[in-house]
Amino acid sequence: MKNQSYKIQHAVSPREFKQMDTDELRESFLMENLFVEDQINMNYTHYDRMIVGGVLPVGKDLNLETIDPLKSEYFLERRELGIINIGATGEIIADGVTYTLENKEALYLGKGTKSVTFKSGGETNQPIFYFNSAPAHTTYPSKKISEADAEKVIIGSLTTSNHRKIRKLIVNSVVQTCQLQMGLTELKEGSVWNTFPAHTHDRRMEAYLYFDLPEDQMVCHFIGEPQQTRHIWMKNNQAVLSPPWSIHSGAGTSNYTFVWGMAGENLDYGDMDIVKPSDLK
Numbered sequence: 001m002k003n004q005s006y007k008i009q010h011a012v013s014p015r016e017f018k019q020m021d022t023d024e025l026r027e028s029f030l031m032e033n034l035f036v037e038d039q040i041n042m043n044y045t046h047y048d049r050m051i052v053g054g055v056l057p058v059g060k061d062l063n064l065e066t067i068d069p070l071k072s073e074y075f076l077e078r079r080e081l082g083i084i085n086i087g088a089t090g091e092i093i094a095d096g097v098t099y100t101l102e103n104k105e106a107l108y109l110g111k112g113t114k115s116v117t118f119k120s121g122g123e124t125n126q127p128i129f130y131f132n133s134a135p136a137h138t139t140y141p142s143k144k145i146s147e148a149d150a151e152k153v154i155i156g157s158l159t160t161s162n163h164r165k166i167r168k169l170i171v172n173s174v175v176q177t178c179q180l181q182m183g184l185t186e187l188k189e190g191s192v193w194n195t196f197p198a199h200t201h202d203r204r205m206e207a208y209l210y211f212d213l214p215e216d217q218m219v220c221h222f223i224g225e226p227q228q229t230r231h232i233w234m235k236n237n238q239a240v241l242s243p244p245w246s247i248h249s250g251a252g253t254s255n256y257t258f259v260w261g262m263a264g265e266n267l268d269y270g271d272m273d274i275v276k277p278s279d280l281k
């Protein structure tokens, strides 16, 4: 059996989006089964050609191979890659260099990296690797980003149920990239709202991966133009795409953590068009 699979997700326009029912929304934006044992699963999205992937190496090590839509000899021939480990401590070998990623640590791999291997941790020590990859115009050095290297911000408050800690891992103050930005946001206990007040950035698409969500709890993720929103109910370890024109905000039935990742026009994390809560529809 092949250890790698991919799915293509076409870009949906705001006009088409308005007509979609629940199943169509889920089919176009939700990634339900990203993490499958001994598999690398990917979604190639036509939003900024971002590839969103999950890797769960249990019984064997997994090599990242190119996929047909890239028409390349190897996966990172014209791309850069950001990986965040949301499981137990794990190892990645890139062109002979071993990087150890603890839970919530990140690795940036520059364009031109020929071989990438995700090491299995066995049954008892399972790393869970999540990645975002975007086209790259040049090579920047590969770099591991630990919790200490990250730029950290605490925002929101318990009063408004949005108290959270943002860890900017792959951002231009920490590591040079062509267009990729990634990080993670942890909701404090009692807080359930992420990215509220909501925002758009028509210059960049975004993907969210919700994790550390307790068993039987859910996140209701909001998507759509600010005056034309829809929602998608999401489980632990599921990812969702946010088109450039869409808000990306969510409310959980408990607190949780999520990875955000972006690709597109600029590398300015703070470049967001904030939507006034009273303007949402």
Ligand SMILES: O=C[C@H](O)[C@@H](O)CC(=O)C(=O)O
Residues within 6 Å of the ligand: 164, 166, 184, 185, 194, 195, 196, 206, 248, 260, 269, 272
């Ligand atoms: O463009 C930036 C992203 O949407 C996230 O970083 C926002 C976020 O993590 C939050 O406010 O909780």
Ligand SMILES: [Zn+2]
Residues within 6 Å of the ligand: 199, 200, 201, 206, 248, 272
């Ligand atoms: Zn955003």
